[in-house]
Amino acid sequence: MRTKIILLGHSNGGPTMSFYQAVAENGISYCQGSNKLVECDNDRTELPPADGIIFMDAHPGNGINAVRSINPAVTNDAAVLDKIRTAQINPALDPFNSENSYNPNGPSMYSEEFGSMMFLTVRSFLSTRAIRSNDSMDKIDWCSSNNSTPCALPRVSMPILVAAMGTHYFVRDSEIFYEMAASKDKDFIVIEGATHGGTPCKECEQYPGQYSNTVKNLFDYMRDWIHERY
Helix, strand or coil: CCCCCEEEEECCHHHHHHHHHHHHHHCHHHHCCCCCCCCCCCCCCCCCCCCEEEEECCCCCHHHHHHHCCCCCCCCHHHHHHHHHHHCCCHHHCCCCHHHCCCCCCCCCCCHHHHCHHHCCHHHHHHHCCCCEEECCCEECHHHCCCCHHHHHHHCCCCEEEEEECCCCCHHHHHHHHHHCCCCCEEEEEECCECCCCCECHHHCCCCCCCCCHHHHHHHHHHHHHHHHC
16 A cells, blocks of 8 residues: 655645645646746656645745735834834845945845845745735735745645644634635634644633643644545
């Protein structure tokens, strides 16, 4: 009997595992195209597809999370940036510092050394931490980035389990994953009282120990889901 492979995508594992499966099922054409901020290389061929994926409080993607972290209520951007740059930012790493080749009047030509600060190059930033969007909530171009769970799931056919943690803020994202997934066999649950890591949210309890069984509930359900299918 062939060994079954079940991927577990927790948090950032969501876009990672769904990307892998989408490429494995559809080939490199999935992660290439003029719409992509960065296309994948041609060396991702013949990936063995998994037999299923469990999304444990997975998030939609690094770029999507970044877009949603922008506060549209802020109207004094220049003042905020000036304060941040003078009080909190290392000038040697500031992309708005003219000494780092910033040009306020045109394209800024940063050096390769400066462009690789914080372990990121321009290419790696665009490939994993950027996405096109006209609105931070419902006008996101899901497939402009390959780091995008909502883009991958419509191209995934294997069974999936979407498990949201009830006290974290990825519950609606988990609902979106379930709604968008092409899998005919898909399941959605919410673990009441669970934090992002599945552990009990003690400050959410109305009495001591109310959510002490969150980890057991999560893994028992995952176990039963796997046994029913494989």
